[in-house]
Amino acid sequence: MIESLADLLVVSDMDNTLLTAKEGVPSCNRVTIQLFCELGGRFTVATGRPVESVRAALGDLPLSCPAITCGGSVLYDMQADAPLEKHFLPREGATQVIETVMSQFADIGVEIMVEDGRLYIVQANRYTQAHVQEEKMHSVLCPLDQVPDNWAKVVFAADPVTLASLQSFCASIPMEEMYFLHTNLMYYEIMPAGVSKAQALRRLCAMQNIPMENTVVIGDYYNDIDLMRAAGHAVAVGNAPTEVKLVADEVVSTCRNGGVGEYLYSLIRKYT
Structure with a gap:
């Protein structure tokens, strides 16, 4: 009451x-x-x-x-x-998904948000640049295998047409302990299961x-x-x-x- x-x-x-x-x-x-x-x-x-x-x-x-x-x-x-x-993503499984997506979408932006909120950009494009600027985040350009542990989420960034294709493509990717979430016209994310x-x-x-x-x-x-x-x-x-x-x-x-x-x-x- x-x-x-x-x-x-x-x-x-x-x-x-x-x-x-x-x-x-x-x-x-x-x-x-x-x-x-x-x-x-x-x-x-x-x-x-x-x-x-x-x-x-x-x-x-x-x-x-x-x-x-x-x-x-x-x-x-x-x-x-x-x-x-x-809560964190399983690193090995998330890495496999990222590599699969990058092999099919050459220009996709890939960001990984880690435990303390730091943002690691595995692959940059104009959408990752806009994301960092608009949300006033510090970021580090970093190879995938060098991103620190404890990933809170992964963000794929691209134009709406590319993200629609990505969403269709990802429907066939097996997921364990994580799931996909469309959060914005320009962002498609991987989140920990149950989160x-x-x-x-x-x-x-x-x-x-x-x-x-x-x-x-x-x-x-x-x-x-x-x-x-x-x-x-x-x-x-x-x-x-x-x-x-x-x-x-x-x-x-x-x-x-x-x-x-x-x-x-x-x-x-x-x-x-």
Whole structure:
């Protein structure tokens, strides 16, 4: 039962939900999140970004609950600056998949995100370059066999037409202890089995003793759908595709127009 803001956990996707690559976090979102947390509400993010990139994007914006990062591979307490939970890909199996993909798609961008959030670029293209610049990540160009252990996820980066072909090609690749996830028009990822934003939210709620029905998820893209379905209440920003809006319990303004802040302010008015 929700009686006050303190009973709630609001979880927002980052890119094109909470912020845009060019404009960053709209000021109305930033101010409302700060007020929401000051009044006792719990707010955090669920993102494919690593911790370093989350920090760079949010700056001094407070997160009053641990963040779901690397697509759910890492739960991280930003205030304590410490991981609560980590999950990794089987290196040998992931290496075989990467080599198979690279043999068929000569220009595919290949990134590997490791345990501490560092990004190793095995094969660069303009999409990996844009990824690093937009998300303000440090990266290292590195041969596949020299990438350090503990891989949180692998990202293939290319244009939408190439990724559609890649997705069809990968359907025939046997996968053990991992799976493919289409996270963006330009990114197709390999994730550890049993790891997702939705599973990470369930584990976070268990750690924090928060009933799942007291959670709100705000998202914008297809890879947010499972997370939205897992939450007690689902919100889509106005720039989300129709399929995502149909999963949501309500739709707010677009990311650029401060949809996250708009929704949080409605909670503030309701519970204070």
